[in-house]
Amino acid sequence: MSLPLPRPLPTPLPPASSAPPVTVLGECVADAFTVPAPVPGELALRVLPGGGPANTAVALARLGTPARLLARLSDDVFGRLFRAHLEASGVDLTAAVRAPEPSTLAVAELDAQGRAAYSFHAQGTADWQWTARELSAVDLAGAPCLHAGSLALVREPGGAVVEDFLARASAAATISLDPNVRPLLVGLDVYRERLQRWCAFTDVLRLSEDDLELLLPGTTIERACDSWHAAGAPLVVVTRGERGAVASLNGERAAVPAPPADVVDTVGAGDSFTAGLLHHLGARGLLGGRLTGLRLDDVVDACAFAARVAALTCSVVGPNPPWASQLPLPAPAAGQVAGRAAG
Secondary structure, three states, rough: OOOOOOOOOOOOOOOOOOOEEEEEEOOOOOEEEEEOOOOOOOOEEEEEEEEEHHHHHHHHHHHHOEEEEEEEEEOOHHHHHHHHHHHHOEEEEEOEEEOOOOOOOEEEOOOOOOOOEEEEEEEOOOOHOOOOHHHHHOOOOOOOOEEHHHHOOOOOOOOOHHHHHHHHHHOEEEEEEEOOOOOOOHHHHHHOOOOOOOHHOEEEEEEEHHHHHOOOOOOOOHHHHHHHHHOOEEEEEEOOOHHHEEEEEEEEEEEEOOOOOOOOOOOOHHHHHHHHHHHHHHHHOOOOOOOOOHHHHHHHHHHHHHHHEEEEEEEOOOOOOOOHOOOOOOOOOOEEOOOOOOO
16 A cells, blocks of 8 residues: 655754764775876875775764774774774764774776776785674674674684674664675675674665675565565665665565755765764654564655755765765655555
8 A cells, every 4th residue: 555655855854972982893995096197107096084984984974973983993004094084074083992904995997887896805804804802892782783794704814893882782782784895805695694693683685676686686676675674684775776776674665766866976875864864863852672663654754854964965975975965955755655565
């Protein structure tokens, strides 16, 4: 049965500064983009601070949600770049580990649509060396949400330690996960095997349509969502670039369009979407625990807001999410709400 669409989006509500922070766990990556070289025959690179979890933490903080990043930050030139960028955006780094290993570097090539293909320099770098001792020192008391994913969750030796940390944290905090599939670094079989296990402790699973095609080639969004619901994840959101997103809450689904955007590149768009989603839910007191009080209308409103945040990220070079003051006035949310899936 079709249901009426939600009301126009209300103005985002930044939480009080005393609110416990959303905690983000994962990597910081130096994103290098080619730029015109001053000398023929040479290659010039512009390096920007990136990495999916770091981008999400920055976007959360800029939107007004207190955000704390659990990262292993090198003391090399890129590590210093990361610290300056994160602190300037208001991200709490008090729980970050000062790591002796070098930073991870990704060289991005953009296609005509601004989509990036990466080559990674990630062997033995700081992001994947988490130990149980390092994470046991983290206090999550009162944290409404723990967001993680991307490579820190699958790269060894730290991946298993991170997974165990998330599973324990799920007893009290909402767990948000973005697998951000990178088959050049980690085999697809690893993602496929672990994702079913992750769903058992995950409350919000956000992934892109490209991720879905890599993980489950030829599978519809509806079938994939039902599989992940069955494995334990109550909310699944699949982002589809300029075609918006599909949200599925325990099988009840809605399509949310993307606003028009002048796309420079799409780097960091998914991370900004996730931040917008979590910010909107958190500002309305909907994070914490297993989302038992969440309604589909709440999810559609949050996804529409998240899509506007992602669109602004696409309008500038690199993973540079907007500040709350840069967001346009709310526009009416539009989408089609489908009934609960059969089966």
